[in-house]
Amino acid sequence: MVEKSEAALVKLVARKNQAAFKKLLNMHLSGINRYTVRMIGNAANAEDITQEVFLRLWTRADSYKPEASKLSTWLHNIAHNLCIDYFRKNNRFIQDSSEIYETEESLHLTSxxxxxxxxxxxxxxxxxxxxxxxxxxxxxxxxxxxxxxxxxxxxxxxxxxxxxxxxxxxxxxxxxxxxxxxxxxxxxxxxxxxxxxxxx
Amino acid sequence: MNIQRFKELIEAYGTRSERWPEADRHAALIFLEAERDAVEIINELRRLDEALDADIVAQSTNLKADILHQISLTTVNRAEKNRDDLFSKLWHWLGPYANGSFVIWRPAIAACIPLLTGVYLGSVVETGSDDQLFEWEEDIYVMGLVSENEEQE
Incomplete structure (x- = not known):
């Protein structure tokens, strides 16, 4: 049921309906952002990737096939590939430990x-x-x-x-x-x- | 389900049954109830799940607004791009080279457009009529004759 309504919303997004996009954003933003933050380790760079994921939803919604995968899986797929691209471009997979402190929460705690x-x-x-x-x-x-x-x-x-x-x-x-x-x-x-x- | 598969399952997916694959979950739960070794495996590996569960990601407050701003910019850029595309398509169509071959009739048509437009406008749009112009000339001529006669008198 949820998947059907999501598929309908994605169809609307393909026709550039901002209200439908907003609904999907509310449903998936926090989940995808949690994934990118944990993958990248740096909140600012992770947010850039999260933004790119949802920009792709906006610009390429017509390429989503609801019969092939759930929307959440499709978005995770995009996020995963963007993270891999990020690591390739930055030529590293071990995060500098100093950057791990760069979350809003931990800034208050770091000497x-x-x-x-x-x-x-x-x-x-x-x-x-x-x-x-x-x-x-x-x-x-x-x-x-x-x-x-x-x-x-x-x-x-x-x-x-x-x-x-x-x-x-x-x-x-x-x-x-x-x-x-x-x-x-x-x-x-x-x-x-x-x-x-x-x-x- | 056997102890080997159960161990593989826990090592891969952790100790929480809701994270086990659906295909294995039922059999694994029955195995867990029946086997003491299975409970020991769970107890041994539980601490890692607890540590992982304690990790929380703080959510950015501006991210949603930033994304909505970005898509509105994208929409404006797309409209501009479509307009530019239309002009560039027209420009390419009018050029003499199309699909790698020389096509003369397109620029010829382009060159004729102003001429044809002029002919069309000339035939359709009314400028002042010739009769009106003639009347003015006649008036000036008569006025000239009158003034000439007056001088002679």
Whole structure:
């Protein structure tokens, strides 16, 4: 039902209907942005990619085939390819750890040396606990960024985005078995990284 | 489902059953209820899922507005591009080279357009009539004769 109405909205977008575009934007923006932020590790660059994803929805809506994939899968496919292009252009897959701090949330917590030192509590009674949580969040982000981009993409899609294994395999142009292999290797590396630090 | 497949499943998709593939979920849940080893695998690997779940991405407040602004710009640019395309198509059509061959009749037609337009306008649009012009000339001639006669008298 949702897919049918989405397909109808995409048809309207192909005819340059801004109201339909706005509805689809409301439905998918946060999900796609979460994917790009986790993939790129830098909020500003990730937002550029998210913008490009939705510009493509606007300009190429007529190329979307609802019988072939869900809109969410189509958008993730575009986002994934743009992220891969970004890494190729920038010739790197390991994010400079200093950039990982560049989120609106963490700017309040980061000292000049780059290590979190204070806490902007919002009524919390347990600042130490809150700080420990922030540190752990940062460690997870950092650990994710050390993964090769394909393993990272597989984990983000299957763990965070709720993309099915078949759709994720389709997006990454691999078999489901190959996807499972990417996921297993990625998760094993994450487990080692996070356990070595003693934070997980 | 066996312990090997169950382990593969957990290592790939994590310990939360809602993330397991639909095709395996039911069998894996039954296996989990029946096998103690399966529960141990889950307990061993649960901490990674908890750590991953703790990671939150802050949402930008301006992103939606930026995208809507971008698409309105794209719409304006597209309209301008379409207009430019129309002019450039017309220009190319009028040029003597089309599809790699020399076509003389198109520029010839282009050159004749002002001539044909002039002929058409000349035949259709009314300028002042010749009779009116003649009447003026006659008046001037009569006035001239009158003044000449007056001088002679």
């Amino acid at each position: 000049v040396s780059g290590r979190p030192h204070g806490i902007a509590t919002s009524g919390s009674d347990e600042p130490e606990h809150e700080l420990a949580k922030k540190n752990r969040d940062h460690d997870v982000k950092k650990a994710l960024m050390t993964l090769p981009e394909r393993q990272r993409s597989a984990i983000i899609m299957c763990h965070y985005q709720g993309v099915s294994n078949k759709d994720a395999a389709h997006i990454m142009e691999v078999s489901v078995d190959a996807l499972e292999s990417l996921l297993s290797r990625g998760r094993l590396k994450l487990r080692k990284l996070l356990t070595e630090d003693g934070k997980s």
